[in-house]
Amino acid sequence: MADAATQRARNADFWARTAPGWVNQADRHDEIGRPLGAVAFDWLRPQPGERVLDVGCGCGGTTAELARAVAPLGSAIGLDLAAAMVATARERFTTPDGAEPRFVAGDIETLDAVPGAPFDAVYSRMTLMLLADPVAGLTTVRRSMRAGARLAATVFRDGRVNPWLSAAMLGAAAYLGPLPPLPIGDEPGPFAFADAARVTRLLTAAGYTDIGLHPYDVTLDAPDDPEAVTEWLIEISPASAAYRDAEPTAQGHARRGAARLLERFRTAGVGYQLPTGLWLITARSDRTSTQ
Template sequence: MADAAALRSRNAAFWTGAAAGWIRHADRQDEIGRPLGAPAMDRLAARPAERILDVGCGCGGTTAELAAAVGETGAAVGVDITEAMVTAARQRFPTDRYPGIRFRAADIDTLDVVPGAPFDAAFSRMTLMLLADPVAGCTTIRRSLRPGGRLAATVFRDGSVNPWMFAPMLGAAPYLGSLPPLPVGDEPGPFSFADPARLARVLTVAGFTAVTITPCDVTMNAPDDADAVAEWLIEVGPAGAAYRAAPLTEQASARAGAVRLLDRFREPGAGYRLPAGLWLITAVAARTDKPSAVARPPAIHHRQPREDDNR
């Protein structure tokens, strides 16, 4: 496994390269990708006047959702390592339409606290498993919360419950230049938190208590537009930068390759049904900086949450 500094610079370089694709598909990502964050958004239940942190906010869609929930008297602060995405987020969701919204470009792993702290709650969609140093990043999140502040986040489980994710990369790769290195061991990547025990350890060491980790199966519904769906999934995945650098003929072949492998997820005339297996994480910032003696042990669940779990 690469050392922390190498992972951090690899992470920053990857997201800088990926930014153009994420910006280009930001609306599609917000709409089709909404189920990936919805369980955590529901569980967080942001209230008017609260101050909420959105970690790895990308192009800002979830931060805007949080800003709408907390209203004019609250605050929603999106943090993302990728300057270009933060710029796009500011353009998409300006403060004259979203009064409490702010975006900051920063590496959550290396901040002491997020400017604007303390927050009442933190949200994160599909980012924690990508942090180069997840203990450091989650410690920043915990320090940025007021004691007792709550965290709700989603991450992917493993590849077997997210089969669609391999299709765009495997289909496109033969036509593209070199791709980023595949993660090994605990290196950041979509499935680095496949093991819930590791995830629980990271959150506990970072100073969270009342940790719950619950499987959640959702479906992303994409329109029946094979070329557009293939391009979106290639561009927001590991092959995105290589795809954009490729000549148009190679891009077309890459899309055709992805379309072929995505076909098993297509219902003709209805669209694509992309099943995603998530961990829904909830936790509370400990009231002391030395939580281990008082922390409640993490609860790793083996069934999906029910509607009445919130009551």
């Protein structure tokens, strides 16, 4: 297994190369991906006037929702490693009068605290399992929370309950150039937080209390448009950069390859139903701690 510094450098490179795909798919992902974070939003119940943080905010859609919930006096800040996604989030959601939400580019693992701290509530959708050193990242988050503040995050459980993820990649891979290495052991990746006991250990090591992991099964409903749906899934996957670098003919083959493996999730004339197994992770910063 790679050490944390090597893995962190790999992550920065990976997200810089993957960001253009997420930027292309920002609107579609906001719409279809809503169930990926809804349970965390509901648990967090952000209140008007609160200061909230969105860790790994991508192109900003969830930060904008948080900002609406805490308006008019609250504030929402989205933090992301990928500068291109942060720039896109600002373009999509920053209003001319400079009102919230605000977006910050940075690595949650290496910051002392997130600008705008202390936060009353922290939200994160499908990011924590991707950290090179989750304890370092979760510790920055906790240091950025006021005492007793709440955290709600979603991550994937294991591959068996998220079969569409590998189907899209496997179907496309044969037609594309080299893909990033598959994660080994606890290395960052979609299923690195599958083991509830490990996640509890990581949160405990980072100083959280009231830790809970709750399984949720949700369905992502996508339209019956195989070209668009496969392009969305490939562009937000680890195959994103290889897809962008491929010739149009190879891209077409990749989409059709992914469509073949995704066919079992499709009802013609209705759309795709993608079964998705999540953990809702909930926790609080220590009520008495200030660091």
